[in-house]
Amino acid sequence: MAPTLKALATSLFAGYAAARQCQTLSIPVDISSRQGVFKKVPVETNLDASAFATRFNEFQYNYTAELFTGFQTLQKSIKISAQYCTPDGGSNGIVQVLSHGIGFDKTYWDLSYDDYKYSYVNVATASGYSTLAIDRFGIGNSTHGDPFNEIQAQAEVEALNEVTKKLRVGSISEISCSYEKVVHVGHSFGSVQTFWLSALYPNNTNGVVLTGYSNAAEFFPYIVAGWNLHSARLNQPFRFGNASATGVQALAQQYGVQGDIVPGLTAILNKIGVDVDTEEVRQYVASTEINDLINGYNHTIFQYNYPSGYFAHSALTALQYAFLFPDQFDVGLAVESEKTKQPVTAGEIMTIGNAPKVSQFTGPAFVITGQYDVPFCGGNCYGQAQNITAANIPAGVKTAFPAASAFEAYIQPNTGHGLNFHYNATAGYQIIQDFLGRNGLST
Structure with a gap:
């Protein structure tokens, strides 16, 4: 046809x-x-x-x-x-x-x-x-x-x-x-x-x-x-919170929160006897609040410093419930959206x-x-x-x-x-x- x-x-x-x-x-x-x-x-x-x-x-x-x-x-x-x-x-x-x-x-x-x-x-x-x-x-x-x-x-x-x-x-x-x-x-x-x-x-x-x-x-x-509302400042601390929190930033760097933690986390799990591959770990990270913590502790182009009273949805799973119909969207796009998501105010x-x-x-x-x-x-x-x-x-x-x-x-x-x-x-x-x-x- x-x-x-x-x-x-x-x-x-x-x-x-x-x-x-x-x-x-x-x-x-x-x-x-x-x-x-x-x-x-x-x-x-x-x-x-x-x-x-x-x-x-x-x-x-x-x-x-x-x-x-x-x-x-x-x-x-x-x-x-x-x-x-x-x-x-x-x-x-x-x-x-x-x-x-x-x-x-x-x-x-x-x-x-x-x-x-x-x-x-x-x-x-x-x-x-x-x-x-x-x-x-x-x-x-x-x-x-x-x-x-x-x-x-x-x-x-x-x-x-x-x-x-x-x-x-x-x-x-x-x-x-x-x-x-x-x-x-x-x-x-x-x-x-x-x-x-x-x-x-x-x-x-x-x-x-x-x-x-x-x-x-x-x-x-x-x-x-x-x-599952969070305080935006805590959900993604450096994007939504105060980037001048240098002490918190130093801890994030020290413990490897910044950057792609999946390979290192996979290696640790394998070392202690948990048989997983990087894709399994990546899916776990992407669909939990860990994903937002990583996004929030990474340096981004914009830093907003929203005050208390700005809320954010908790994680990718909350985004799916609210906005996405299962199996009809590219999960990669949804993961990327968490990096650019924005809050809602009490007002x-x-x-x-x-x-x-x-x-x-x-x-x-x-x-x-x-x-x-x-x-x-x-x-x-x-x-x-x-x-x-x-x-x-x-x-x-x-x-x-x-x-x-x-x-x-x-x-x-x-x-x-x-x-x-x-x-x-x-x-x-x-x-x-x-x-x-x-x-x-x-x-």
Whole structure:
């Protein structure tokens, strides 16, 4: 059987890594955000982090309300780190603004693993779009802040909106043009914020794409529990903590924690009579918290020094539960993702549920969610969630877009929550570009 045009196009995307021009930017914006003030609780140790998750998930109890003390207006000048890419052949005049979810940063959209085989940016630029992938406010190389009372969902939405306004008027110095049409693409928490922006500022977006998303709220406790939260500073000490801890660094060097410890560990085990090879030991290391300790004690390009109140998922096994469907992803990519993972704040966890329920956005809206998505479908997107009467859980999002010019929901087969990490990622990327093209958002 001859391959379809779509299949041929999808197969070519691996060769598009060089067919684009990219640069990293730091975009200054001023935000004003009306948001909560919370009492701070101890969250320095891993036991503290686990206790926070236990209280937050307590059945028929509202821990957020217990810690809430009132409202404030946060006014702050911040910088948003972003990667801006344009096609070599020139842009179609439309930019896609890409917002990552919890546990990742802007590199989620442009994964370098296996020669950028899983890059969303490659597919979007090959289709003629420019892209601007941001580190959300508080995360990665964007401005950090107080994890309880500054880095909350509303403030991040305001930052996203301000970046969008600058794109439209051409006031980002490193970008030599303005964009009349801006499409917002999110993943997970980034999708929550993308929807939130469309509700608060419906005239500031021309198209909405929500990946790894639904409007079913009952599954969020699954993911908070499944993360097995650690204090980020302790999970990867030198990446997330304080690199000036020279005493700890000296101990790491002395006992060989830095670098590849697998060959040495294999030799020790063999010497004491444990018959294992390096691949067995490597699998063990990769799937336990030892992997994060090694990553955390190695020198990395970036060192973030996150304060207490920034949490991280514990290890690769927690990542698999939350984001990946077994046997449908490259384990090597998942191992690499632990080296670049990012935290979540107490404030984000407590405010993610404050998003508006309905958006009066009048442009096209698209939802694409993995068949086995845990945080937004409980692991079965063909199931029936509370208060959703649609054919499936993602299709229920249509009620949140009553004024949309077009709405479609698609379930990506054999895929978990983190769509970009699965073997069939690029097929899903092409479905997104096709939707935009059908609805007036292409050349």
